[in-house]
Amino acid sequence: MKKNRLWFRSALLAILVVAIGYTIYNSMNEESGTYISKGDSAPNFVLTDLDGKRVELEDYRGKGVFLNFWGTWCKPCEREMPYMQRQYEKYKDQGVEILAVNVSETNVSVQNFADRYRLSFPIPMDKEREVTKAYGIGPIPTTILVDKNGKVVDRTSESLSEKKIISFMEKIKP
Amino acid sequence: MQSITCECGHSNPYGTSLCQACGKPLQQDVEVLSSMRYEGSARRSQTYKQTFVDRVWNFFSSVKVGVWLIVIILVAAAIGTIFPQETFIPPNVDPAAHYESEYGTLGLIYYLLGFHNLYGSWWFILLLGMLGLSIIIASLDRGIPLYKALKTQRVTRHDQFMKKQRLFSKSHDVELEEIKYTLESLRYKVREENGNLFAEKGRFSRWGAYVNHVGLIIFLTGAMLRFFPGMYVDDILWVREGEKASIPGTASDEGQYYLENNKFILEMYDKQEKKFNSALSSVGGEVAKNYQSNVTLYKTKENHTAGADPELVKVKDGEIRVNEPFKFDSFALYQTDFKLNEFYKMSFELEEKATGKKFGKLTVDLHDPETEYDLGNGYKVKIEEYFPNFILNEHKQPSTVNNLPDNPAFVFSMYSPKVPQGEKAFVGIQKNIDSGDNQFKMSFAGIETKNLTALTVRKDHTLWIIALGGIIFMIGVTQGLYWNYRRIWIKQNHGEVWAAAHTNKNWYGLKKDVEFLSNKTNLTPLEEKESDSK
Structure with a gap:
């Protein structure tokens, strides 16, 4: 009888703790109705980059992908760009690629920006926001780390320090 | 932890203050009347061996804890209305910067603590979860013993139980059948045992509180499911x-x-x-x-x-x-x-300043401008810079607020056979700035707009759950508020007839019932005690 009570109480508490925990976990990952978070497989996408080349995420299987969503008018995005460029040069040969998806801007603006910061990584142009919506991007910059198997390892909407970028690169290095 | 056997023979769980069957106070210093709320049942198992699980359980079983949780949630929700929620701030701004610049340090604290997105902040969900836990545990701890106590109650009650009731009287020469008939005419359910009577009415109203708690739990579950993928x-x-x-x-x-x-x-x-x-x-x-x-x-x-x-x-x-x-x-x-009328396309003409002569027209799609527009005959215009929503930034540099073409501005380079090396000009809405010695200019030639919806x-797969929870909640509230549980006991006691009555609320209604009863029969009118004397 007493043992039953302990079992019942423990089971009920466990169920409720799990339910509340899962709710909080989901709420933290949520940006909008659809969202891609840690552990999900990164949805494939196809975009044309600033140089007119076709970029498809699946082609990067086997490499780590530092997937960044940004805009020229967004100050925190601008701040992290030089760091990204510097680390890109270091990690490019170690199998980490940067894809800096521009959210719905014109080639003129983005080209000027890329020239100013001498950016050499591909900048896929998401003119219609299709990819931005598919990834449930709210605020920018948002960075999503995709490992060599196409799984999302981390997702953040902070403006990144160079140190943070290095630790991210290390995380997804194949 | 052994159970307590009352002199009437009923075995009660440990911690019970009034016997479930006959109502005899089982411990000293028991106030009968105030114990009646939960029928003197052992509602909180504080006395059980305190394992960690029991301690957590007992914490959430406390009504005090539940009330505090509600107070904290209300205060947090109130604070959440001081500054606008994140949904209502302009899109395309950094929330952290926005709250600080608009509302100062308080705004920043507001943002950092998660008040800007209150219903999505982890601690608010945790508070609601704890309230849910408190509702479930407190209801189980009270509802089940109450149910058992009301189910096992006997017709014959202990003398002390009778005497301590708020309404009580002693009479002689009373016709029991008459009382029974009168109570039944008042739609009481009457039971008889050894010449004693027990009449009750509206027992289901005691379940109202538990029904409305079930509704609340369903409601909270629905709200919780909104955070689950696909819901x-x-x-x-x-x-x-x-x-x-x-x-x-x-x-x-x-x-x-x-x-x-x-x-x-x-x-x-x-x-x-x-x-x-x-x-x-x-x-x-x-x-x-x-x-x-x-x-x-x-x-x-x-x-x-x-x-x-x-x-x-x-x-x-x-x-x-x-x-x-x-x-x-x-x-x-x-x-x-x-x-x-969002700006969609803007047209310009290349014009020689001195003569006003025009050398072709170009139309710029503001969402996808070309970098170069060839006007023929050696005339050409390049877009060097494009600011869809022009502003001078803090360094007095031209820049853009966002990517919406609400205030478009350009830096054009104009090439002509006369000036093959090109001339630059900054052109925006009602702005046309050049170095002063340009021979050509871009003159505005019209705008096309589009409407947006x-x-x-x-x-929402959760709406029906929330509605169901709300309906059940209202049923519970109605059940508990519009009905009440009235009980009348009649006991033959050494030639006397003792009568006692109790209700969980609406004493006025109960008094009218017993008044009617004593008017119709020989029963001495029941008197009201001032308070529960020991």
């Missing part, structure tokens, strides 16, 4: 007239839905019409009659890759008005907002 979508979709856009949240293996905005319609009440004339002049202006989007729904083929050119198949046409959503699958699109994309 709830609440998004906004902006579409320009004549354009198609993918509908957020609608991607699946079967494809992705797209919506085309064929036309956005804004109608005003007609001022000329007699019927509306006076009403309209009293509000001093235009009053909208209709906001409407005419749309077409499309779907891609299976396994559509985001960003790829969609192969669209038309699903259906529709009209969306306020409160008349457009529905498909489990989604509904609601008319929420609009923007009239904004639709709320909503999918």
Whole structure:
């Protein structure tokens, strides 16, 4: 009888703790109705980059992908760009690629920006926001780390320090 | 931890203060009347061996804890209304910076603590979860013993139990059948045992509190499910007239839905019409009659890759008005907002300043400008810089607020046979700045605009759960508030007849019942005690 009570109480508490925990976990990952978070497989996408080349995420299987969503008018995005460029040069040969998806801007603006910061990584142009919506991007910059198997390892909407970028690169290095 | 056996023979769980069967106080210092709320049952098992689980359980079993949780939640919700929630701040701004710049340090603290998105902040969900836990545990700890106590109660009650009731009397020579008949006429359920009577009415009202708690739990479960994938979508979709856009949240293996905005319609009440004339002049202006989007729904083929050119198949046409959503699958699109006359294309002419002679016209698509426009005969214009929403930033540099073409500005390079090396000019709305010795200028030659519609994309699989919870809650409240549990005991005691009565609320109603009873029979009117004397 007493043992039953302990079992019942423990089971009920466990169920409720799990339910509340899962709710909080989901709420933290949520940006909008659809969202891609840690552990999900990164949805494939196809975009044309600033140089007119076709970029498809699946082609990067086997490499780590530092997937960044940004805009020229967004100050925190601008701040992290030089760091990204510097680390890109270091990690490019170690199998980490940067894809800096521009959210719905014109080639003129983005080209000027890329020239100013001498950016050499591909900048896929998401003119219609299709990819931005598919990834449930709210605020920018948002960075999503995709490992060599196409799984999302981390997702953040902070403006990144160079140190943070290095630790991210290390995380997804194949 | 052994159970307590009362002198009447009933075995009660440890911690019981009034015998479940006969109502005899089982411990000293028991106040009968105040123990009646839960029938003197052992509602809180504080005395059980305190394992960790028991301690957590007992914490949440406390009504005090539950009340504090409610108070904290209310205060947090109130604080959440001081500054606007994140949903209502302008899109495309960094929330952290926005709250600090608009509301100062307090705004920053507000943001850092998560008050800007209260219902999504982890600690608010945790508080609600704890309230849910408290409701469940407190109800189980009280409801089940109460149910057992009311179920096992006997007709014959202990003398002390009778004497301590708020309404009590002693009489002689009373016709029991008469009492029974009278009570039954008042629609009491009467039981008889050894010449004693027990009449009760409205026992189900005691379950009201537990029914409304079940409703609350269902309600909270529904709210919780909104955070589960696939249960709830609440998004906004902006579409320009004549354009198609993918509908957020609608991607699946079967494809992705797209919506085309064929036309956005804004109608005003007609001022000329007699019927509306006076009403309209009293509000001093235009009053909208209709906001409407005419749309077409499309779907891609299976396994559509985001960003790829969609192969669209038309699903259906529709009209969306306020409160008349457009529905498909489990989604509904609601008319929420609009923007009239957003700049779409701007035209310029290359003009020689001295002569006013024009050398061709170019039209710039503000969402996708070309870098170079060849006007023929050696005339050419290049766009060096483009600021869709021009502003001078803090360093007095031209820049853009965001990517919306609300205040477009350009740096043009103009090439001509006369000036083959090119001349630069900064051109914006009512701005045309050059170094002063330019021979050519870009003169404004017209603008095209487009209307936009904004639709709320909503999918909600939780609404029926929330509604069900609300209905059950209201049933419970009604059950507990509009009915009450009235009990009357009649006991033969050494030639006397003892009568006692109790109700959980509405003593006035109970008193009228016993008054009626003593008027119809020989029963001494029941007297009210001032308080529960020991």
